[in-house]
Amino acid sequence: MASKNKQKKTISQHKTAIPEIKKGKSQPKATVQVAKDRTIKQLLFKVEICVLLILVVVFYTDMKGYFNPDYSNDHTRRKWNAYYNFTNKQDVDVVLVGNSHLYTGLSPENLSTALGATCFILASPGTTLTDTYFSLKEAIKVCKPKIAVVETFTINDYHSHELKGGALADQLKSFSARKDLIEKAVSTPILFNSGNYLSAWSNSIRNHSFVFTDRDQISKNIDLLNNTPEERKELYLGRYIRFTSGLEDSTLLKYNRPGFVGYDGRKYKMSSEAREYITKIVELCHKNNVQLVFLTLPMYHRHVKDYQVCKSIMSKAFAPYNPLWLDLQSPYDYKAFTPACFENTVNENQHMTYQGSLVAAYKLAHFIREKCSDKLPDRSNEMTWKQLFYGNDGYFENHSPESDGVNSILMKDGRTQDGISIKEVDLVRQQNGYSLLVKANKQNNPDLNGKTIQLVVEGTMGGKQVIAPVEAVMSTYYDPLNHYLFGTAPFAQGVNIVAIKSITLKKQEKI
Amino acid sequence: MLFNSFNYAVFLPVVYLLYWFIFNRNITLRNVFLLTASYIFYAFWDWRFVSLIILSSFVDFFIGLGMKNCSDNQQRKRKLLLILSLVFNFGILGFFKYYNFFVDSFIEAFSFIGKDFSFTPLKIILPVGVSFYTFQSLSYTIDVYNKKFEPTTKLINFLAFVCFFPQLVAGPIERAKHMLPQFSEKKVFDYETTRSGLLLIVYGLFKKILIADRIAIFTNGVYKDLDGASGISLVIASLFFAFQLYLDFSAYSDIAIGTARLFGFKLVLNFRRPYFSSSFSEFWTRWHISLSSWFRDYLYFPLGGSRRGYNRTIVNVMIVFLLSGMWHGASWNFIIWGAINGLFIVVLDRIFNLEKQTGFRRTLGTLLVFFCWALSLVFFRAPTFHDAMYVFKNIGFAGFESIYKYGLNSSELKFSFVLIIGMMLFERLIEKKGENIAERFYAAHLIVRWSVYLALVFSIIYLGSYGSFNDNSFIYFQF
Numbered sequence: 001m002a003s004k005n006k007q008k009k010t011i012s013q014h015k016t017a018i019p020e021i022k023k024g025k026s027q028p029k030a031t032v033q034v035a036k037d038r039t040i041k042q043l044l045f046k047v048e049i050c051v052l053l054i055l056v057v058v059f060y061t062d063m064k065g066y067f068n069p070d071y072s073n074d075h076t077r078r079k080w081n082a083y084y085n086f087t088n089k090q091d092v093d094v095v096l097v098g099n100s101h102l103y104t105g106l107s108p109e110n111l112s113t114a115l116g117a118t119c120f121i122l123a124s125p126g127t128t129l130t131d132t133y134f135s136l137k138e139a140i141k142v143c144k145p146k147i148a149v150v151e152t153f154t155i156n157d158y159h160s161h162e163l164k165g166g167a168l169a170d171q172l173k174s175f176s177a178r179k180d181l182i183e184k185a186v187s188t189p190i191l192f193n194s195g196n197y198l199s200a201w202s203n204s205i206r207n208h209s210f211v212f213t214d215r216d217q218i219s220k221n222i223d224l225l226n227n228t229p230e231e232r233k234e235l236y237l238g239r240y241i242r243f244t245s246g247l248e249d250s251t252l253l254k255y256n257r258p259g260f261v262g263y264d265g266r267k268y269k270m271s272s273e274a275r276e277y278i279t280k281i282v283e284l285c286h287k288n289n290v291q292l293v294f295l296t297l298p299m300y301h302r303h304v305k306d307y308q309v310c311k312s313i314m315s316k317a318f319a320p321y322n323p324l325w326l327d328l329q330s331p332y333d334y335k336a337f338t339p340a341c342f343e344n345t346v347n348e349n350q351h352m353t354y355q356g357s358l359v360a361a362y363k364l365a366h367f368i369r370e371k372c373s374d375k376l377p378d379r380s381n382e383m384t385w386k387q388l389f390y391g392n393d394g395y396f397e398n399h400s401p402e403s404d405g406v407n408s409i410l411m412k413d414g415r416t417q418d419g420i421s422i423k424e425v426d427l428v429r430q431q432n433g434y435s436l437l438v439k440a441n442k443q444n445n446p447d448l449n450g451k452t453i454q455l456v457v458e459g460t461m462g463g464k465q466v467i468a469p470v471e472a473v474m475s476t477y478y479d480p481l482n483h484y485l486f487g488t489a490p491f492a493q494g495v496n497i498v499a500i501k502s503i504t505l506k507k508q509e510k511i
Numbered sequence: 512m513l514f515n516s517f518n519y520a521v522f523l524p525v526v527y528l529l530y531w532f533i534f535n536r537n538i539t540l541r542n543v544f545l546l547t548a549s550y551i552f553y554a555f556w557d558w559r560f561v562s563l564i565i566l567s568s569f570v571d572f573f574i575g576l577g578m579k580n581c582s583d584n585q586q587r588k589r590k591l592l593l594i595l596s597l598v599f600n601f602g603i604l605g606f607f608k609y610y611n612f613f614v615d616s617f618i619e620a621f622s623f624i625g626k627d628f629s630f631t632p633l634k635i636i637l638p639v640g641v642s643f644y645t646f647q648s649l650s651y652t653i654d655v656y657n658k659k660f661e662p663t664t665k666l667i668n669f670l671a672f673v674c675f676f677p678q679l680v681a682g683p684i685e686r687a688k689h690m691l692p693q694f695s696e697k698k699v700f701d702y703e704t705t706r707s708g709l710l711l712i713v714y715g716l717f718k719k720i721l722i723a724d725r726i727a728i729f730t731n732g733v734y735k736d737l738d739g740a741s742g743i744s745l746v747i748a749s750l751f752f753a754f755q756l757y758l759d760f761s762a763y764s765d766i767a768i769g770t771a772r773l774f775g776f777k778l779v780l781n782f783r784r785p786y787f788s789s790s791f792s793e794f795w796t797r798w799h800i801s802l803s804s805w806f807r808d809y810l811y812f813p814l815g816g817s818r819r820g821y822n823r824t825i826v827n828v829m830i831v832f833l834l835s836g837m838w839h840g841a842s843w844n845f846i847i848w849g850a851i852n853g854l855f856i857v858v859l860d861r862i863f864n865l866e867k868q869t870g871f872r873r874t875l876g877t878l879l880v881f882f883c884w885a886l887s888l889v890f891f892r893a894p895t896f897h898d899a900m901y902v903f904k905n906i907g908f909a910g911f912e913s914i915y916k917y918g919l920n921s922s923e924l925k926f927s928f929v930l931i932i933g934m935m936l937f938e939r940l941i942e943k944k945g946e947n948i949a950e951r952f953y954a955a956h957l958i959v960r961w962s963v964y965l966a967l968v969f970s971i972i973y974l975g976s977y978g979s980f981n982d983n984s985f986i987y988f989q990f
Contacts, residue, residue: 038702039702040700043706050964058972194516195518204973206978208978209978212920212923213923
């Protein structure tokens, strides 16, 4: 047997190793002893072992997270983690998907409190409608919402396989943040060209260059293995407050330049892929009995030129499905969307500020209430819902405080001397101190928009009793569904309001 | 499809398994399979141009058959058929590669004497690998005409020979005499051949991904911002490009040869450690050997080679190098690059008597050859003649600009230098020890061998220069 296995073999030129050795020279053929006549299966077995070893090592470095990017600033990942945690405990009624315009431009807390539901933003920066579709698909799979809001900035002239630079990085980030492996596997060949498959799945592959470019991050990742940071406990529904101050006068002056255009609607194009995924989103929602709402968040009206061109392209694309579409760009609400609502830039991609996000949230809340209120449950009396939202931004503006020792109802179901029906007056603690919120029913009252309410309040200051008049002005940004909201400026520290002496509607001063 | 792409990482194993386990039972079936795989490979770039390869192959196949059917007294008909093949193949090249260049140059020449023509360049896509497969196909008809090779009657074999995927898009340019008979052979799996093929593939990927693509970031950065480049940056970029070009192209050739070995095919050698050449003549026997020998056999020798006196030899060398430069691309820069390299042979080799030096003088010759070559490559790399001249004017002059602004930080630059030096030392070792190294390696303990395999693979994965934001195509794909 041994002699059978042992045989002399002629190694011709092509059998030499790195890279060629004998080639180019006519050398005599060498004869060497070859121990065994090995088969293709033996070779394949070794190759398999090698491939397995490689996969195990790459998987290990991925699991350990050595090549993870800086997640502390990765809002997309935070959103998905929070969404999964959130839906473990309770349902999400409204899911909002889109890009950075959405997560900076809409307050989910206020939308939730206004609707008495739970709303969650699952938007990723710079993403496309295709990516949005897969995000929505996974979101629906995790927790079937009643309403899906799709922001329309993602509908543009993109082709997923041709994305480059920042757009590709954003898509990779969004993909990486999602958790459903099956959905991710299905979406991989659609979202990426084959050259990016491995980068999409493995941080070790994508960020291997950290070895040279960001060794600090590798060190941080190693530290994180031993010191996992505590999860933040505050309510997080996917919002990112990125801009707090609006358009400044100096910026506004730029719009006066002849021919200046911030966003040109005539340049708007929609790719065939975007059209395809409009259809898919409509079908997805229809199949899952989820009410679809398209939402267009505005940019400052002077920023946008020829929006109608852009709108007509979108309208044509939506037309076959006749979906609900709230377009806040046109018709534009000049009173509500003031310069304070927009990022201080004239760059094409203008986002909204925190103030703008409040206005947009209430606009959407009104739209949902008007068009599909039957789809949503009213959770405002559910204990778990209250526990989540109580005291958070928008709660007191929309709901009454409980007897919590801090916030209180000073007056309920009253009427002013002018006959205005007052639902309640609340004393609530806000960021800058205590202030009064006056809520007047929308029903049974005349139009109170732009009005001011005068109150005479009784309280104590430094142990002494004080009675003083205060003014509550109509809220600029909060627009609850059922009542008009008036708010006072925060009281000085040490002032303790105990009662309302009188309420009147301030008369308009004649000039 | 790029050799360093995910698609190829899937394509190759699938084709390999189908080849050995299903299609290798019958030679014709196997060749049909290889042909199909090769067309699929090419179609990944642009399926429309598969038809061009098929057309080119058909024309040369039938011209070969036509020559075969000519009797000895039909020499004129044979010549006509050869001319038809030449016209057809150079016609394809001329149209796709040189049309705009020729018309543009023609107009410029006339505008020089005061006559203006207007010309809107045609939007012509250059088919990947067209220079390679037309030369390969052409060599067949020339060899058949010269009766150096008996034309094949097997269409499938010929089609597979022209478009064999490992060497379809960037060579090595094979000769029918060497390659076509391999398509008629029965292939038997050979462990040693496959192992060496796999190692060559990994070695090629190592050269390409770890070194060539990394230093490409620097050279691309410098050439994108020539105005802002300091003299030292231009020096580094010029040296880096010499290594980039070599490592990039030799890596492609290694992967091509390695892949062919997996299927039991032997491709000719394309590079033989050219940077250890001590003369320019020697350099061209070690650099892009398949193209150099093509020009030698089909142009230089028919022109008379060196047998017609010194002056005629100079003319012949210059013709070869001018055309070789032009083969690389439709631009005056490539023609100048070719001319310079021709001049190196006819002037520097002779002045310094480089071919006959030994010892330390040989080392000096090697350095001279390398630095002259690196400088000539400025014309190869610079997008325009003016850019090339700008590099020459400013190279070496002091400047304050940082060399770290071109995409490689300090540690990556150092790493690049270490890799280049390491690679050259390794090549030096092979130059000295020859095949013993390979034999010793294969005879080494399993742990040693596997350590090397895994070190190569893991260094590619964790230290390689690749990713979604890098341009990792091979330089010679553009030709």
